[in-house]
Amino acid sequence: MSIHPLPPPKEPTGLGRLPVARWFLAIGTLAGVTFAAGFAVIMTILGDAVALSQRTDVDAQIARLNTALLLVFGLLLACGLGLVFVVRFAVLKPIDQLTEQVRAVAGGDFDRDLHVDRPAELAELSSHIDSMRRRVVSAWRVASDQAEELRRSNSELEQFAYVASHDLQEPLRKVASFTQMLEQRYGEQLDDRARQYIHYAVDGAKRMQLLINDLLDFSRVGRVNGGRSPMDAGAALDRALDNLSAALEDADAVVTRDELPRVDGNASQLTQLFQNLVENAVKFRSAEPPRIHIGVRRDGDMWEFSCSDNGIGVNQKYADRIFLIFQRLHARDVYPGTGIGLALCRKIVEYHGGRLWLDGDADGHGTTFRWLLPAAGDGR
Numbered sequence: 001m002s003i004h005p006l007p008p009p010k011e012p013t014g015l016g017r018l019p020v021a022r023w024f025l026a027i028g029t030l031a032g033v034t035f036a037a038g039f040a041v042i043m044t045i046l047g048d049a050v051a052l053s054q055r056t057d058v059d060a061q062i063a064r065l066n067t068a069l070l071l072v073f074g075l076l077l078a079c080g081l082g083l084v085f086v087v088r089f090a091v092l093k094p095i096d097q098l099t100e101q102v103r104a105v106a107g108g109d110f111d112r113d114l115h116v117d118r119p120a121e122l123a124e125l126s127s128h129i130d131s132m133r134r135r136v137v138s139a140w141r142v143a144s145d146q147a148e149e150l151r152r153s154n155s156e157l158e159q160f161a162y163v164a165s166h167d168l169q170e171p172l173r174k175v176a177s178f179t180q181m182l183e184q185r186y187g188e189q190l191d192d193r194a195r196q197y198i199h200y201a202v203d204g205a206k207r208m209q210l211l212i213n214d215l216l217d218f219s220r221v222g223r224v225n226g227g228r229s230p231m232d233a234g235a236a237l238d239r240a241l242d243n244l245s246a247a248l249e250d251a252d253a254v255v256t257r258d259e260l261p262r263v264d265g266n267a268s269q270l271t272q273l274f275q276n277l278v279e280n281a282v283k284f285r286s287a288e289p290p291r292i293h294i295g296v297r298r299d300g301d302m303w304e305f306s307c308s309d310n311g312i313g314v315n316q317k318y319a320d321r322i323f324l325i326f327q328r329l330h331a332r333d334v335y336p337g338t339g340i341g342l343a344l345c346r347k348i349v350e351y352h353g354g355r356l357w358l359d360g361d362a363d364g365h366g367t368t369f370r371w372l373l374p375a376a377g378d379g380r
């Protein structure tokens, strides 16, 4: 997990474009020029007044006024210089420091402390910004640790599902085959009830084999043959239809399609995806022969695919349940299957960074599934 650097700051507009330092410089220069001009004018007037006066006491008064004015001007000059110093070192420099620190944090150095000592207002502002930084960073670290933990436990679970289902196959095969051998060899000595029990046992073992194989397929998504590359979605659909050709022919099904684009995908997984969806459309058909359409439209960086049929439909209240592993809406003797197909499809689509859902608008008029896959990035 990473925090992306912040986007560049928004440009100020109007008079705000001029930095405060420039404002101070401009106003300071104006004040300095006014001050110098005022000083020169007053000195000239005083000089003229001395030249005009004939009386010594007036001269003395003017000399005192002269000294007082010089003192006042000197004091004003000192205050002005003091103000420049204060603004320069007590305001502008700390702002520069803070800006530099904030820029470093925004650039990715999240452990950098934000701190300036003065003036008091900026010190308070910097301490608030710093506590905000610390809270954001610690929340981010917690989220990042949790994501890592989740990834680890997910991959452990997948590993577990794989190992468990793989290792369960062998003993199960033994149970099924020895029970069948029992029937073959001792069949004549058994009564009907015993034969029926054996039949149940074999049937149960076979069903468990199917479930285990489905679990294995499920746990393999993204682990085995998981690479993705630009590929033609139409070719994946062709392969899926080829695999289903007998079932499609039996049901008198017609599959139509839009022109399918290139996607960034895994060929064997996308074939599995199309195969499961079209197989469902055929299996859950109504009295009519199945009419299935594979559509596509562009959605930003993704392609939105759809698979619509004219079958028995799915009630919207089961829109989430049907995607859960081994969850089915019908008895096995009415529609065969283990209930892994849609869970597998969802896992495949999510592995591709997309989303698969039941389209709510199709309620009662067949079924439409929609899913997003990333566009190949090399055009159609």
Ligand SMILES: Nc1ncnc2c1ncn2[C@@H]1O[C@H](COP(=O)(O)OP(=O)(O)OP(=O)(O)O)[C@@H](O)[C@H]1O
Binding pocket: 276, 280, 281, 283, 284, 309, 311, 312, 313, 314, 322, 323, 327, 328, 329, 330, 336, 337, 338, 339, 340, 341, 342, 343, 367
């Ligand atoms: N096209 C569809 N029309 C009507 N119902 C559907 C359709 N697709 C799925 N369903 C419903 O969703 C449930 C789950 O589908 P899913 O493909 O996961 O399992 P399945 O087809 O029953 O078994 P499997 O795919 O393992 O052979 C189905 O049992 C069915 O009730």
Ligand SMILES: [Mg+2]
Binding pocket: 276, 279, 280, 337, 340, 341, 342
């Ligand atoms: Mg299915």
